[in-house]
């Protein structure tokens with residue numbers, strides 16, 4: 078281990094590269110990966126001391142692993158949080174936070190537009206254990222206030238929302254939560270700490286699906302929770318007993334992913350803004366949803382609380398006969414040649430998705446109408462290809478709908 082401690086007060090771009098580097102006696106410059114399930118001891122007495130916790134150190138990779146620990150420390154540094162616990166996936170992180178910190182009778186207020194599987198956790202599993210959830214519109218502060226009960230423990234949101242890029246006011250919601258003895262959890266998957274630091278705005282916990290931008294190249298599944306050390310002890314204890322631990326190999330991939338996070342997020346934001354502005358000018362595009370556009374209703378709030386607008390946008394298509402339906406959206410998608418037709422996001426490769434029939438297929442028609450997921454809506458998670466090549470692919474989609482359009 079190195080005895081050259083890092084200087085204090087480093088910038089986020091430096092922390093992403095230098096925080097929690099793993100140095101072994103071999104002094105490799107690149108971080109090593111500890112692919113091992115268990116650890117060995119010099120003596121039986123040392124084994125006993127490690128197991129009892131009397132002597133700090135690794136025992137078993139379900140509990141701790143040096144590579145996973147390094148990733149946790151680096152991500153905590155980027156978010157400005159006290160402690161981070163890594164998980165096998167984003168959903169494992171979300172579920173563990175609720176299961177470790179809530180009890181039967183407790184209540185959650187959540188924004189309506191959270192990740193689809195988070196809804197399944199609310200409806201199918203938390204409910205089974207007597208934990209109730211009320212859904213509200215992300216941007217409607219009065220609705221959040223009205224939904225709070227004496228039993229409310231958490232306010233939970235994702236901002237910007239998927240796929241409509243609505244923005245929630247983190248500072249206002251943190252204040253509201255604390256005034257009622259509750260805590261605020263922010264799923265920071267879409268912005269990452271490179272563009273948004275919810276703890277600085279008063280949030281108590283951050284959730285990540287590392288699968289998305291933290292990896293950045295669509296290779297590994299992972300998740301993380303960041304929060305105050307006193308509360309994270311319970312989350313860690315849940316993980317260690319229930320076992321959704323992050324693989325050391327995945328932690329190693331994420332650790333190097335973090336090194337380029339800030340550059341990638343700036344490039345995703347630049348490409349997405351260029352695409353949103355261009356799409357807004359095209360015939361056949363009825364509406365573009367991206368908080369980077371000054372026409373977006375939450376543009377000012379996004380500009381205040383984020384340092385970039387991120388890579389995800391969505392738009393509504395219309396064919397030359399004025400049809401705004403699923404047929405039109407599917408024809409547009411099927412005419413593309415470059416972008417990937419998939420539901421994943423947070424990748425250097427641009428992905429195109431029809432939310433109504435994939436990510437939001439399980440949502441009832443009524444709920445879709447209420448949350449603005451129309452049948453002609455297409456989501457684009459803009460990657461890092463040349464913007465003109467991406468625009469040319471969108472032109473193929475527009476031409477399939479009978480429009481003339483050019484880059």
Ligand SMILES: *Cc1c(COP(=O)(O)O)cnc(C)c1O
Nearest residue numbers: 166167168192264266286288299
């Ligand atoms: C993907 C995603 C999750 C779930 O993460 P997994 O790693 O797929 O389990 C949670 N929240 C958001 C916003 C996501 O995009």
